[in-house]
Amino acid sequence: MADIFEILTTLGFWAATLRIVSPLIFGTLGELLCERAGVLNLGIEGIMTIGAMAGWMWVFQGGDLWTAVLFAAFVGGIFGLLHASFTVYLGVSQHVTGIGITLLAVALSSYIFRMMLPEVTTPPKIVPFQIYEVPLLHEIPFVGPVLFSQTPLTYLALLLVPVVWYLLYRTPMGLAIRMAGENPVAVEAQGIDVLMVRTAAVVAGSAMMAIGGAFLTLSAFDAFYFGMINGRGWICIALVIFASWRPGKALIAALLFAGLDALQVRAQQVGGAVIPYQFFLALPYLLTIAAMVVMSRRTAYPKALLKPFRRGDRI
């Protein structure tokens, strides 16, 4: 117990938490945006995978890091568009479409990676984003090295939280998105194209997810491995529920999860001799399930989530 407490006071733990949380923030906010508009996006796991691959491949082919982020977002947006054309325009089951998108994106990532690098056995490396120390601020004791000595994409992730909040609660588009997730007929009656609003949310959300995936290959690591997303997308879906579909709470939920994950890695080194490492690895998944159970009584889903809207249906 004392050991765990000691871990919580180390710089390394907090810096690692911020590193781990970054892709989760992108993914959770992206999923949140989709669900707020009434669309469950189970494509997230695949979109993160292909974002990771696309971003990495862009740099490996000679592109620079920031355009790689844009490219990953673009690819994610394309898959979002595919998802939206099925679920929003055609009203096909959101569950099955999402699983299909995940299978497709993962399969395409593997195929493209194999085709472009047929012979390699160890994944080649790129030069990823380096730590950027924010002038002056990073010198603040403890907070500085934790919060202001990160890679640029982490700053972007943290910045995205207020941006998404502002979008949802302070702009006409955000109002339309929130209403589309509650009562699409009300949006339609105000002369706004519900399908367009939902599609925009899904495309933008998917682009964010893809950046989350790209964070792993462009910032956290320097190579692309098969299966490197490893359930992070599914975790994001749980985090959205845990956060009651609110951006601020999503940040807290993601931080809690990331902190737990960082703790788990360090606890392995302390308690690894007695407790098998698999237990620590399973801990985040188990605690996520536990958290969903605890939150279950308080969840208030967007009312129109999973419900397709069809114009011109006989009412």
Next chain:
Amino acid sequence: MIRLEPRERVPIWLAGIAPIVAIIVTLVLCSALILWAGEPVFQSYLLLVEGALGSKFAISETLSRATPLIFTGLAAAVAFRAKFWNIGAEGQFYFGALAVTWIGTGLFSLPPVLMIPILFLAGAVAGGALLYVPVVLKTRLNVDEVVTTLLLNFVVILLVSYLIEGPWKDPMSLGWPQAAPIIEQGELPKLLERTRLHLGFVVAIVAAIAVWFLMKLTVWGYEIRAVGFNAEGASFAGISINSTVIRTALISGGLAGMAGVSEVAGLKGYLTLDLSPGFGYAGIAVAMLAQLHPLGVIASAIFLSAIFIGADSMSRSSDVSSYIADVVTAVSLLLVLLSVMLVRFRVRWS
């Protein structure tokens, strides 16, 4: 602007031909991937067909790969019928494999006639038991089953990893993380000489027929369909939604668990961490391709398995990566969804 109008009557031929058209379109779309690899499309597909169906051995390989897919496809088909989104067949598969490893590696020994049914039963119970947790959380506390079943997949795989690296590690395995082999009495007999096709395939077919019978001709099947189509209406008619969903989950998890039994006791002989290349997830594609029809599951499982076996052999003699099989699976899943939609609705542009 696009509008959808429901068709009053769906012609039978249209409903029947739609998935076939979807598959043809899939193959046309995926030929872009072959062209990208610089290979001729037609010849590559020919290679694929030859690799999957070109010889007795090829066919036996295709059928043995189809075996676990039939089980996981049925698991998804049953659950999705009740709109219970069990995305955890992968975990239930491994739970079944754990059960068969526990019982089948020397806990006790019985003649095969008894041993084999017990192994399948154990796997089914294990798979069902794993899904029992999410289904109870759903029915009691309204916890979303999609997330819980998905996350349990990762937990189960870590449990398998722990067991085969630790307490269940086979001392004879020369350091490889794998469990001890199934005893001889528990091995599923081969159906054909010098092939890997085993009794599990027959069990899978029987299971598909049993599920079809269940869904079509029994009260349980009626209740599962009713709850899936309209839970509120079913409840009004006096059907208990919770017990129907729990029953559905136990059947679904049990079927996925049997897939694990079949792979360990029939094909591989022992439990490893790479026992399933995503059979659980592919089962969803199998079920959707069959439009959730239990007998259709057999055909769609064989089709997808043929793609995998064929792609594998094609990749050995050409520059096309075998991952094309995964792409075909995913694209056909999406296109079948689309085709079902277009059968039920007429698309109007205005």
Next chain:
Amino acid sequence: MNQNLPTEDNSATLEEILKLDGITKRFGNLTANDGISLSLAVGEILAVLGENGAGKTTLMNIIFGHYVADEGSVEVRGQSLPPGSSEAAIKAGIGMVHQHFTLAENLTVLENIILGREPLFSIRQKLSAGRRKLRALSEQFGLDVQPDTLVGDLTVGQRQRVEILKALYADAQILILDEPTAVLTPQETENLFATLRSLVKKGMSAIIISHKLNEILRISDRIALLRRGKLIGVVDAKDADRDQLAEMMVGRKVTRPKTQSLKAGAAVLKLENVSTSGASSSEDLKNVNLSIHAHEICGVAGVAGNGQNSLADLICGIRAPSSGSIELMGKKLTRFDCRTVVKAGVGRIPEDRHAKGIIGEMAVWENLVSEDLRQPPFIRGAFLLDKSAGCDHAASTIERYDIRCPGPQAETRLLSGGNLQKLILARGLSRQPRLIIASQPSRGLDEGAIAYVHGQLLEARKHGAGILLISEDLDELLSLADRIAVIFRGQLREIPAEASHDIRQIGLMMSGQEAV
């Protein structure tokens, strides 16, 4: 009889604001609107009258751009509207108050109103400017609503005010109201009409859709009659004759069902101090006492959302009481589930036919046996379903109840509303239940189907059933029920026998005011 009525509407006054020309709309084989031409003048209230299914709502949805007409055009001030665009309709000054309000409950009044009134892609929402404009409008038209309350906290009448404000906020010149009085008490209806009159005085025009003749005659200047998708004629309200209009609307003489007086028998339902919990505070029942006897129909009047659902769910076996006791046929009910209630002899006609009454994707025979699934002859052994027994049963039921469908194996969702209701009646009544619970049994049906439903209920009453009839249609209650109780915020109060046909009295009780 129609000779004295113009079949084309040529009475456009000098200032014509809206013009429909030859509107035709088909849904599959059904022609919902057939070549309808109409016009609306500035400052007039035009009523569109017709029974359910006559095509009124379809016509309005075409004007508002929800549907695209197959033929014909809509013109506002001489400019034709692009089809299928609500945005264009709103810009042209058309505001619509839908029958089912189009509001998001978890958003505020202001948010509901302001959406769409500024460019979607602007970077900042001008909430405070919106609030000012909304306050000014509320004052100007006397429509009192707090901009920052959540819509979910408003009463039905207040929500309707929000809908009207929504149209005014968008600078509507033409207001379309679809069955606006369906959910209002008589007093709230008066308020609405007062509002409408003041709006029209300020230069607006309004179209009001209804099937309630009495109201239409009071509020409108002209009346357009629709029957089976066709415009039958347009008359001035002041020249119109009620009975003649009623006949034209239905296309034949309307005969009210005759109820013979019967002596009430033994109690089949007895609620003692029954309360429920779990719904909203106005929907939960509070210490309800009620008994229903054989040979009698007890009507429950009330504005939607005052506990009717809880009461119906309770007797249907969907919900258990939190306190109090329920007796069915003299036996105390201890288990609260659908199967127990059905076995005890309750026939159930649910309010929402599509959501509760049937399973649309399943066959007609499967829906007909759904309440007797585990009973012989439909079950063989422990769990085998006997399809042929089910189909035989279905075939005879279809014939006896005159359900129009291709056969027992047809998909149920393809049945028309009236035939769906016949199916539900057949399932509920063929077992000769001693208690019948019917919620809104004639809602959305055409006159023929309504007559059928009423006939069946009266027939069952004659054979000794006690019937609890929950309805928002006062006319229905007054013509069928032996006695009427009013439900308000979960409390049920019976109307004194001497006042049982006093609409004003019932209306006061529906809005929670004490009987005078």
